[in-house]
Amino acid sequence: MQNQIVHESISEMKKYAKALQGNKNYVAKKTAEDPEYFTKLAQGQNPKYLLIGCSDSRAPPNEITETDPGEIFIHRNIANVVVPTDLNINCVIQYAIEHLKVHNIVIMGHTFCGGVKAAMKQDSVGGLLDLWLNNLKLVYEKHQDLINQLENEDDRVACLAHMNVREQVLNVWKNPIVQKSWQDGHPVMVHGWLFRVETGFIEELEIEESIPNNLSKVFKLNFKPTQPQxxxxxxxxxxxxxxxxxxxxxxxxxxxxxxxxxxxxxxxxxxxxxxxxxxxxxxxxxxxxxxxxxxxxxxxx
Ligand SMILES: [Zn+2]
Incomplete structure (x- = not known):
């Protein structure tokens, strides 16, 4: 038993060490291409998009879009959820819009999402996780008739992941900072993507909610002028x-x-x-x- 634990620990340490070695290789490769690469990177970031994606290790935003560090401002959480009261995501959205001046926000879901899959089941995955998955369950409840028609579980997961992206796009529109961006003359667009893990392709979802005018009046806000007249x-x-x-x-x-x-x-x-x-x-x-x-x-x- 003890030998097994020692053996497993050594194996894990090797994986950990591999990551640091990988970093050395990365630096060597980048500086071979451009000796000034990191010096330039240190001068600041100018990302064009804010991407809100899933924490899943199979959906790394920079790699699948062939973008470099500095090009995408990224927030990730389990199943790419935009919770209106989440301090973390709201700070990211505000910073991206007001300081980095991004014009595009992308919600990116993916197929084979473990969070989405768990939300369709009744088995508890633990207190906090169950609470978080409630955000997905709300979407599932709304579209369960459509989703449950699909026989294959992977298809059902993909369908809910798709519906979840649409719902989170709407949640971004409901955000006051995003709504106000239009009034401030800095219009932000919101897009929905579904990354297909099994093919590597990103599907751009056609979402009528991409246009702010389609946001329900219930959530539309009127802002007082920022500068005094x-x-x-x-x-x-x-x-x-x-x-x-x-x-x-x-x-x-x-x-x-x-x-x-x-x-x-x-x-x-x-x-x-x-x-x-x-x-x-x-x-x-x-x-x-x-x-x-x-x-x-x-x-x-
Ligand atoms: Zn996921």
Whole structure:
């Protein structure tokens, strides 16, 4: 038993070491083609797409699209799901649109997806995973009559993977950041792909939901203008001026100033017989404390 564990551990370590050796080979190959390759890559990224795909190791986005590092901004999770409250995916979407300025978002599902397959079964796969798969089950429930007509399980998985892509495209459209991109003059398009593991080809899905206008009115959002209109801006400035001249702030300031002067006078009288240096030091300290108090009160307003 122990020998078996040792043997398995060594075998796993070898696989791990192979990955690091693979990296050395990769660097050697790239620098042989272009000695400046990594220096150029370090200067920044300018991806044209955001791809949301499945974590499945058989669907590596760069490899199957023959793209290089720096060309696709990628987010992956189990079964390429866009959950509206997922902080992680929402940060990726916001960064891709607002900072990287991508114009295309691709949802990529794939055939033989383990997540999709598990979602069609009733066997539990564990607490958190079951929760996550509920996102897929919702899609399955919606289309089960169509999917269950297919005899072959692989076909049923492919069909649900396809339906899931359509649903996630819609979820991307429902996203406020994506919707707002159109109003901000930076229109983002959303596409659906199904990667066929068995052939290596990507099928571009014809999805009527690719057009934002087809999004249900229930989810359509109207945004307030980002930049204040000139008249509105003027009103804000006038209000700020008014606030600065406010009698209550002025009174408070005068009150603090008067308190400061009184405190200094009192201390000067108390310490009139003391050493001149000590007196000076104490007065300075009190002044400093009161001035801080005064600054704080003024800032606070
Ligand atoms: Zn998958």
């Amino acid at each position: 000139p008249k509105f801006k003027q009103q804000i400035e006038e209000k700020e001026d008014e606030r600065a001249r406010s009698p209550s702030i002025r009174k408070r300031f005068q009150r603090m100033q008067s308190r400061l002067e009184t405190e200094i006078k009192r201390l000067t009288i108390t310490l009139q017989d003391a050493n001149q240096e000590v007196e000076k030091e104490v007065v300075e300290q009190v002044s400093e404390v009161l001035q801080k108090d005064l600054d704080f009160t003024t800032d606070d307003n």
